Amino acid sequence: MSEQAIQGVMQRARESLGPVQKPYRYLQVSKEDIDASGGAYHSPELDIEETLMSPEPVFQVKVERDHGLVLVLDTSLSMKGEKLALLGATVAAVAMSIPSQALAILGFDSEIHVIKKFDEQVATETCVERVLSIPPGGFTNISKGLTIAREWIMSARFNQARVILISDGRYTEGIDPVEISKLLPFVYPVKIGKEPYGRDVMRSIADTGLGTFMEVREMKELPMQLLRAIRRWVK
Numbered sequence: 001m002s003e004q005a006i007q008g009v010m011q012r013a014r015e016s017l018g019p020v021q022k023p024y025r026y027l028q029v030s031k032e033d034i035d036a037s038g039g040a041y042h043s044p045e046l047d048i049e050e051t052l053m054s055p056e057p058v059f060q061v062k063v064e065r066d067h068g069l070v071l072v073l074d075t076s077l078s079m080k081g082e083k084l085a086l087l088g089a090t091v092a093a094v095a096m097s098i099p100s101q102a103l104a105i106l107g108f109d110s111e112i113h114v115i116k117k118f119d120e121q122v123a124t125e126t127c128v129e130r131v132l133s134i135p136p137g138g139f140t141n142i143s144k145g146l147t148i149a150r151e152w153i154m155s156a157r158f159n160q161a162r163v164i165l166i167s168d169g170r171y172t173e174g175i176d177p178v179e180i181s182k183l184l185p186f187v188y189p190v191k192i193g194k195e196p197y198g199r200d201v202m203r204s205i206a207d208t209g210l211g212t213f214m215e216v217r218e219m220k221e222l223p224m225q226l227l228r229a230i231r232r233w234v235k
Contacts, residue, residue, distance in 0.1 A: 009085055009128050013092030013223060028058050068102050068118065068158025069094075069230070070149040073131070074167035074192075075107035080136035086219050088131040090166070091115065093223045094230065095124045104152050104161075107131065108145030110138030110173060118156040139173035142201075146180040146187070153184070162233055164226070165189045165205065169198020177201065181209035188233055190226060191215045 029037075034044050043061070050058035071094055073087055091105060100121060107113035115130045116122045146165065153161045163184055169191050171177055178201065181187045187209025189202040194217045206213035214229055216222050 005085075005132060006125055006128050009088040009132065010092055010125060012086075012089040013096065013128075029061055030056055030058065034059060034061070068153065068156065068161025069098055069104070070152060070161055070163045071103070071105040072145045072149050072163060072165045072167075073105070073107045073115075074109075074140060074142070074145075075113060075131075075134045075136055076109040076140040076172075077137050078140070078168065078170075083219050084132060084134070084136055086222055087166070088128045090223045090226055091131050092124050092128050093227055095127050097227060097230065102158060102161075104149075104156075106145065106148055106152075107134050108141055108148070109136070110141055110144075112144060112148050118152060118158060140167065140171050141174040142167055142169075142171040142177035143174035143180045146177055146184065150180070150184055160185050162211075163187045163209070164230070164233075165202075166192060166222070166226075167198070167202070168193045168195065169200075169202040170195075171198075171201065178204045178208050181205045184209050186233075187211045188229070189213055190222075190229070192219055192222060193217065 028047055028050055029044070044059040047058045047060045071091065075084070075087070079087060095103060101119045103116060104118045105115035105127060107115060113134045116127055142165070146163065149163050153159060163186065165187060167189070169189070187205055188211035189205045191199055191202040191213070199215070203213045212233065214225070216225050
């Protein structure tokens with residue numbers, strides 16, 4: 001995979017991003033907690049109200065939310081060419097917006113393509129290269145992709161991780177993916193393409209997997225629309 005192709009995808013991702021807004025949460029901690037964090041807590045601010053009610057100073061710190069996100073990508077034959085490049089741009093945009101240790105990414109067709117696992121430190125460019133190196137082919141086995149996502153969640157510390165499924169919803173191999181979505185905590189299906197086929201399956205996955213259905217009719221809009229949705233879903 002050429003460096004020029006990777007950088008082209010990275011540039012497209014940056015154009016989609018706008019200001020990077022990673023999900024955060026606030027914690028109240030002591031001075032001892034801050035010292036013991038090894039620099040994990042940045043820019044602590046004194047919480048005056050809590051300090052007045054405590055024998056010791058209490059600080060408020062902002063830390064990245066890391067409850068987990070698994071990006072499950074359809075890499076079957078229908079995703080060849082420009083669509084695969086746009087999947088790469090989507091991966092780059094998400095990787096730059098989510099804490100690395102809390103993000104896992106896989107592609108699926110008849111086989112599983114591991115792009116990044118939880119707690120794996122991988123450069124965004126490497127994730128893009130792994131996506132672009134997947135040879136599009138095989139059937140669309142959505143159930144296999146969701147099954148592997150579930151296995152990753154069960155073996156990691158992110159037991160409430162969100163699963164975002166990106167596909168046209170037309171599975172041509174494996175069992176009904178709606179049955180697998182029943183075993184996952186949160187599944188957010190993103191249907192791509194204008195064709196109506198697969199829409200009912202993706203809606204059913206959302207209803208069963210306690211997630212939200214989204215449809216992106218133009219593939220070029222996927223990176224930006226998905227980022228906007230993630231900011232709502234990953235809270």
